[in-house]
Amino acid sequence: MARMKAHVWVMPKTTVLDPQGQTIHHALTSLGYSKVQRVRQGKFFVLDLDGLSAEEAKTQVEKIAREVLTNPVIEEFRYEIVA
Amino acid sequence: MARMKAHVWVMPKTTVLDPQGQTIHHALTSLGYSKVQRVRQGKFFVLDLDGLSAEEAKTQVEKIAREVLTNPVIEEFRYEIVA
Structure with missing residues:
Protein backbone atom coordinates (compact mmCIF):
# COMPACT_ATOMS: atom_id res chain seq x y z
CA MET A 1 0.00 0.00 0.00
CA ALA A 2 2.25 2.76 -1.19
CA ARG A 3 2.38 5.51 -3.69
CA MET A 4 3.22 4.18 -7.11
CA LYS A 5 3.22 5.42 -10.63
CA ALA A 6 2.03 3.60 -13.69
CA HIS A 7 3.35 4.31 -17.18
CA VAL A 8 1.14 3.37 -20.12
CA TRP A 9 2.19 3.50 -23.76
CA VAL A 10 -0.58 3.41 -26.37
CA MET A 11 0.65 3.00 -29.94
CA PRO A 12 -1.04 2.55 -33.30
CA LYS A 13 -0.96 -1.12 -34.26
CA THR A 14 1.86 -1.86 -36.67
CA THR A 15 -0.72 -2.76 -39.32
CA VAL A 16 -2.44 0.63 -38.97
CA LEU A 17 -1.41 3.77 -40.83
CA ASP A 18 -0.08 6.49 -38.55
CA PRO A 19 -0.73 9.83 -40.29
CA GLN A 20 0.77 11.90 -37.46
CA GLY A 21 3.97 9.88 -37.54
CA GLN A 22 4.10 10.06 -41.34
CA THR A 23 3.64 13.82 -41.27
CA ILE A 24 6.52 14.20 -38.85
CA HIS A 25 8.66 11.86 -40.93
CA HIS A 26 8.02 13.97 -44.05
CA ALA A 27 8.84 17.14 -42.12
CA LEU A 28 12.11 15.63 -40.88
CA THR A 29 13.05 14.55 -44.40
CA SER A 30 12.41 18.10 -45.62
CA LEU A 31 14.61 19.43 -42.85
CA GLY A 32 17.47 17.19 -43.99
CA TYR A 33 17.21 14.36 -41.46
CA SER A 34 17.67 11.69 -44.12
CA LYS A 35 18.74 8.98 -41.66
CA VAL A 36 15.32 8.83 -40.02
CA GLN A 37 13.61 5.91 -41.75
CA VAL A 46 1.55 8.70 -16.19
CA LEU A 47 -0.93 7.64 -13.50
CA ASP A 48 -0.28 8.45 -9.84
CA LEU A 49 -1.68 5.68 -7.65
CA ASP A 50 -2.17 5.60 -3.89
CA GLY A 51 -3.43 2.91 -1.54
CA LEU A 52 -3.08 -0.12 -3.80
CA SER A 53 -0.93 -3.21 -3.42
CA ALA A 54 1.42 -3.97 -6.28
CA GLU A 55 -0.90 -6.74 -7.43
CA GLU A 56 -3.99 -4.50 -7.30
CA ALA A 57 -2.12 -1.77 -9.17
CA LYS A 58 -1.20 -4.19 -11.93
CA THR A 59 -4.79 -5.44 -12.25
CA GLN A 60 -6.35 -1.96 -12.25
CA VAL A 61 -3.84 -0.39 -14.63
CA GLU A 62 -4.18 -3.22 -17.12
CA LYS A 63 -7.99 -2.80 -17.03
CA ILE A 64 -7.73 1.00 -17.36
CA ALA A 65 -5.28 0.70 -20.25
CA ARG A 66 -7.44 -1.86 -22.04
CA GLU A 67 -10.87 -0.32 -21.45
CA VAL A 68 -10.25 3.44 -21.22
CA LEU A 69 -6.93 4.45 -22.78
CA THR A 70 -6.77 2.19 -25.82
CA ASN A 71 -8.98 1.84 -28.88
CA PRO A 72 -8.47 -1.89 -29.51
CA VAL A 73 -9.43 -1.62 -33.16
CA ILE A 74 -6.40 0.49 -34.05
CA GLU A 75 -4.15 0.66 -30.98
CA GLU A 76 -2.17 -1.57 -28.66
CA PHE A 77 -0.76 -0.84 -25.22
CA ARG A 78 1.90 -1.78 -22.76
CA TYR A 79 2.41 -0.63 -19.20
CA GLU A 80 4.71 -0.77 -16.21
CA ILE A 81 4.25 -0.07 -12.52
CA VAL A 82 7.08 1.90 -10.94
CA ALA A 83 7.74 2.71 -7.30
CA MET B 1 26.63 2.73 -38.15
CA ALA B 2 23.75 0.43 -37.38
CA ARG B 3 20.03 0.44 -37.20
CA MET B 4 18.84 2.01 -33.99
CA LYS B 5 15.63 3.23 -32.54
CA ALA B 6 15.07 6.42 -30.60
CA HIS B 7 12.28 6.83 -28.06
CA VAL B 8 11.12 10.36 -27.29
CA TRP B 9 8.68 11.29 -24.55
CA VAL B 10 7.07 14.74 -24.74
CA MET B 11 5.09 15.71 -21.65
CA PRO B 12 3.27 18.85 -20.55
CA LYS B 13 5.48 20.79 -18.13
CA THR B 14 4.50 20.13 -14.54
CA THR B 15 3.47 23.78 -14.19
CA VAL B 16 1.11 23.52 -17.18
CA LEU B 17 -2.50 22.36 -16.97
CA ASP B 18 -3.11 19.09 -18.79
CA PRO B 19 -6.78 19.08 -19.83
CA GLN B 20 -6.56 15.68 -21.55
CA GLY B 21 -5.07 14.09 -18.45
CA GLN B 22 -7.64 15.79 -16.22
CA THR B 23 -10.50 14.55 -18.41
CA ILE B 24 -9.23 10.99 -18.17
CA HIS B 25 -8.76 11.36 -14.42
CA HIS B 26 -12.38 12.51 -14.04
CA ALA B 27 -13.59 9.62 -16.20
CA LEU B 28 -11.63 7.12 -14.10
CA THR B 29 -13.07 8.58 -10.88
CA SER B 30 -16.58 8.23 -12.34
CA LEU B 31 -15.81 4.61 -13.20
CA GLY B 32 -14.84 3.90 -9.59
CA TYR B 33 -11.03 4.02 -9.86
CA SER B 34 -10.71 6.08 -6.68
CA LYS B 35 -7.04 5.18 -6.10
CA VAL B 36 -5.87 7.04 -9.18
CA GLN B 37 -4.74 10.41 -7.84
CA VAL B 46 9.56 5.92 -31.96
CA LEU B 47 12.10 6.93 -34.61
CA ASP B 48 13.83 4.29 -36.73
CA LEU B 49 17.35 5.43 -37.56
CA ASP B 50 19.84 4.00 -40.02
CA GLY B 51 23.40 4.89 -40.89
CA LEU B 52 24.27 6.99 -37.85
CA SER B 53 26.89 6.45 -35.18
CA ALA B 54 25.62 6.36 -31.60
CA GLU B 55 27.02 9.85 -31.07
CA GLU B 56 25.38 11.23 -34.23
CA ALA B 57 22.08 9.57 -33.27
CA LYS B 58 22.16 11.24 -29.87
CA THR B 59 22.91 14.66 -31.37
CA GLN B 60 20.26 14.42 -34.09
CA VAL B 61 17.52 13.02 -31.86
CA GLU B 62 18.09 15.68 -29.22
CA LYS B 63 17.84 18.36 -31.93
CA ILE B 64 14.71 16.77 -33.44
CA ALA B 65 13.07 16.44 -30.03
CA ARG B 66 13.90 20.03 -29.11
CA GLU B 67 13.10 21.74 -32.42
CA VAL B 68 10.36 19.61 -33.99
CA LEU B 69 8.59 17.41 -31.45
CA THR B 70 8.38 19.72 -28.44
CA ASN B 71 6.66 23.05 -27.90
CA PRO B 72 9.12 24.50 -25.37
CA VAL B 73 6.58 26.94 -23.96
CA ILE B 74 4.40 24.19 -22.54
CA GLU B 75 6.23 20.88 -22.98
CA GLU B 76 9.44 19.14 -21.97
CA PHE B 77 11.08 16.06 -23.44
CA ARG B 78 13.36 13.19 -22.71
CA TYR B 79 14.77 10.56 -25.04
CA GLU B 80 16.80 7.40 -25.25
CA ILE B 81 18.63 5.65 -28.06
CA VAL B 82 18.15 1.89 -28.14
CA ALA B 83 19.84 -0.73 -30.26
Missing part, protein backbone atom coordinates in the same frame (compact mmCIF):
# COMPACT_ATOMS: atom_id res chain seq x y z
CA ARG A 38 10.27 5.93 -39.97
CA VAL A 39 8.38 7.75 -37.21
CA ARG A 40 5.55 6.29 -35.16
CA GLN A 41 3.56 8.49 -32.78
CA GLY A 42 1.65 7.23 -29.78
CA LYS A 43 0.42 8.39 -26.41
CA PHE A 44 2.11 8.14 -23.04
CA PHE A 45 0.24 8.32 -19.73
CA ARG B 38 -3.62 12.09 -11.05
CA VAL B 39 -3.21 11.44 -14.76
CA ARG B 40 -0.80 13.19 -17.08
CA GLN B 41 -0.93 12.63 -20.82
CA GLY B 42 1.95 13.12 -23.19
CA LYS B 43 3.23 11.93 -26.53
CA PHE B 44 5.58 9.09 -27.32
CA PHE B 45 7.57 8.81 -30.53
